[in-house]
Amino acid sequence: MQLQSLTAISPLDGRYRKQLEELAPYFSEFALIRYRVQVEIEYFIALSEQKLFSISKPQITALRKIYQEFTIENAQLIKETEKVTNHDVKAVEYFVKNELKGLGLEDKLEWVHFGLTSQDINNTATPLYWKEAVENIYMPAISNLVLALKKMGKSWMKIPMLARTHGQPASPTILGKEILVFVERLEGQISLFGNIPFAAKFGGATGNFNAHYVSFPKTNWEKFGDKFVNNTLGLQRMKFTTQIEHYDNLAAQFDTLKRINTILLDFCRDIWQYISMDYFKQKIKANEVGSSAMPHKVNPIDFENAEGNLGLANALFEHLSAKLPVSRLQRDLTDSTVLRNVGVPFGHTILALKSVQKGMDKLILNEAKLHEDLENNWAVVAEAIQTVLRRENYPQPYEALKALTRGGEQITQKTMHKFIDGLKISATLKKELKTITPHNYTGIW
Incomplete structure (x- = not known):
């Protein structure tokens, strides 16, 4: 079967291809080949800047056009060469050399991939x-996504909500503040992610510039490598390496992305629960179907889809971060196969971000339900009343409220005010206690 979205094995390249087309320039086989060509050409130019040989400015411009205007046909030509060489990078080297011939650089071919x-x-x-x-x-x-969450949180900073700890009614909170919990968590991890360098290896067969040094012992190859990787490519060269990069920083990035995904997964489950509690309604489209059997249903599928994709992404990030930093002696080949899959968890992560955003855009706050739940749970102000009584040195206030709220009777405003009236305290204090309600006992937010 010819490869197309309907025949693709992976849903990332099949069902979700249209949503993820923007990733192809980075994670496809074409992309990998193009980036390899880019590095080879920039290295060739860097050698000329080291005065090992001379090329003109027009030739440098023409060289860069090779990867800037790289085509599918170019990539296919390299793949055909790979069938002969059985080595993907060698096929790239031969392609670049052939391109140099067309630029009048036949006498410079052996500087390609030098050392x-x-x-x-x-x-x-x-x-x-x-x-x-x-x-x-x-x-x-x-x-x-974080900006959308922050906007959502701030717009709901005056909406009181019954909190639930251990699944049970607890001291009321503010809906907006509960959203901002996720904003703070996400921003913290994004900040950590930004501090992890994009590390690279560049130093020859075993990381010591052996071939470079034996050919030109007076050249400072370490300085050259730092300049090329750090300045030209915009990465950070690791100084002491084997044949491969350590992957420690890459693993740290995967682990941080995994934590971000876990925070989002937590968010998705909370919103899913709020929808099931009728705290949120969902916008509907006229022709959409929620269930093939139950016409009334509007399922929270965006948050469910996000949860599934976040789980898949994290499983792969976990393997990548555990496997890549481990290589036998100066290297084995296991990293090569694994590295080709870094776009897969990235793709599932992007899918999840889009699903979360889509789900958030559908939410309609059902403020009446939040109000109803608070009104039905007057027992949650017991904490407030016993704490104020502690302030007044009232004897055993916790025990008194415990006896009231665990007696099996539903606690209403009437019940609570009757209890307050029975306390041997001043009228002023009774008045103060009666001002406390599930709707205003929400802390400093």
């Missing part, structure tokens, strides 16, 4: 496309 091993290309190309995907796709998406 390098394939991991000098892979361990710069991979963090480069990962960095650009994070900056161009993920950060705008998560930032917009």
